[in-house]
Amino acid sequence: MKPAHRLCACARPIVLFSVAFLSSTAGAQSCQTSGELDEAARTSISTAGQRVFDLAAKGDVATMRQNAIPILATDFGKIEASVKDHQPDLTGAQAIVKSSFLLDASGAAQDPHAEFLCGVFGKNGQTSGSAAFYFDNLPPGKYAVVLLDASSAKGKTMFSEILQQSGADWKLAGLYVKSAEIAGHDSSWFLDRAREYKAKGQLHDAWFYFVEAIDLVSRGMSFMSTLATDNLYDESQSLRPSDLPGGGKPVDLPAGTATYKLTSVFPEAVRDDLDLVVTYQTADAANTTQAFQDNTAVIKALVAKYPEVRQAFAGVVARAVDPGGRDFVTLIAMKDIK
Numbered sequence: 001m002k003p004a005h006r007l008c009a010c011a012r013p014i015v016l017f018s019v020a021f022l023s024s025t026a027g028a029q030s031c032q033t034s035g036e037l038d039e040a041a042r043t044s045i046s047t048a049g050q051r052v053f054d055l056a057a058k059g060d061v062a063t064m065r066q067n068a069i070p071i072l073a074t075d076f077g078k079i080e081a082s083v084k085d086h087q088p089d090l091t092g093a094q095a096i097v098k099s100s101f102l103l104d105a106s107g108a109a110q111d112p113h114a115e116f117l118c119g120v121f122g123k124n125g126q127t128s129g130s131a132a133f134y135f136d137n138l139p140p141g142k143y144a145v146v147l148l149d150a151s152s153a154k155g156k157t158m159f160s161e162i163l164q165q166s167g168a169d170w171k172l173a174g175l176y177v178k179s180a181e182i183a184g185h186d187s188s189w190f191l192d193r194a195r196e197y198k199a200k201g202q203l204h205d206a207w208f209y210f211v212e213a214i215d216l217v218s219r220g221m222s223f224m225s226t227l228a229t230d231n232l233y234d235e236s237q238s239l240r241p242s243d244l245p246g247g248g249k250p251v252d253l254p255a256g257t258a259t260y261k262l263t264s265v266f267p268e269a270v271r272d273d274l275d276l277v278v279t280y281q282t283a284d285a286a287n288t289t290q291a292f293q294d295n296t297a298v299i300k301a302l303v304a305k306y307p308e309v310r311q312a313f314a315g316v317v318a319r320a321v322d323p324g325g326r327d328f329v330t331l332i333a334m335k336d337i338k
Contacts, residue, residue, distance in 0.1 A: 029111070030104035031118035033129070037102060045163070046097045048170035049146030052161050056083045056177070057090045057150075068172040069164050079175050086157060086177045093152035095159060103133060103143040114138040126227040134223050144170060147219065149180075156180035158219045178220040182269045187216035191232070197312070203239055205312040208267045210236035212274065250281065255301035260294070263321070265302070273314035275331065278302055282320035285328040291320045295330035303337050310334055 034042050055064045061080045065073050072079070083090070103116045119130035126132070133145065142165040150157040162174035180186060194209035214232045218224055225233075245251045250261040261281045268277045280298055285291050295318035302316060303309060309316075315333040 031116040093150040095150040285326040291328035
């Protein structure tokens with residue numbers, strides 16, 4: 001298998017707001033669960049959420065864009081790509097609304113740290129029916145989070161939406177589409193493997209598999225926490241490796257005569273495989289010949305430093321990112337990394 005690579009002038013997706021996970025400085029806002037809403041409000045939100053899903057299932061991204069808030073509609077590429085990537089799973093799928101939440105942030109000013117605590121919380125925090133949402137720089141307004149579970153012959157898909165109220169309508173403000181399983185494995189499977197890796201002393205593999213389990217449980221939405229995600233987060237924190245980048249701090253990776261500054265290392269589902277992704281700083285990603293050589297060197301050095309990942313991942317993806325935001329990406333299957 002030859003290494004795969006691409007050149008991309010990729011900017012960060014424009015979304016309604018940036019997100020913060022477990023922001024301790026956030027101020028509480030108003031939230032109602034679907035069970036606390038009156039029938040009219042619950043039906044309005046569910047109907048709007050189902051309408052977005054039906055458009056996505058048909059691949060009608062043009063109408064989805066027309067029914068999005070302006071800031072999202074102006075840069076709809078990420079959502080369009082996500083819908084197209086999951087089109088085989090969505091076509092012909094039947095979806096049900098698993099849960100919905102009404103978030104009220106209708107104050108006069110933009111909230112730098114908005115926190116919504118939804119449902120009943122106990123003395124130890126979250127309960128089985130609660131959820132919390134954390135957003136940075138949230139514009140005033142009313143929002144709904146709608147979680148749909150879709151099933152088709154291809155499998156199960158988690159379809160999660162953020163809607164913003166506009167008059168009597170709800171407009172799309174964010175979309176997260178994620179397969180419920182990776183190569184036939186759900187979050188429980190990844191959690192079991194994480195604990196097995198921990199027991200064997202393969203702590204990096206354990207950490208990465210905990211990360212994947214949390215991502216599946218949270219439906220790919222890092223701004224949402226539940227009792228399940230909180231429990232996994234607490235269990236995994238003792239495993240967080242100190243030699244990996246985090247908190248905005250890069251780490252150095254020597255590779256031959258060069259040293260590369262890694263900015264992130266994380267697991268990611270690529271088709272039916274789970275790959276390990278490493279991003280690092282480069283001077284010029286448009287120099288594709290040099291970027292490919294650097295990507296190959298980073299992949300080899302990473303696997304040499306953490307040989308345990310050979311057992312846990314199908315391949316390694318290296319992403320060289322330059323100061324202008326351009327990137328060059330290379331994927332090498334694990335069996336081809338010598």
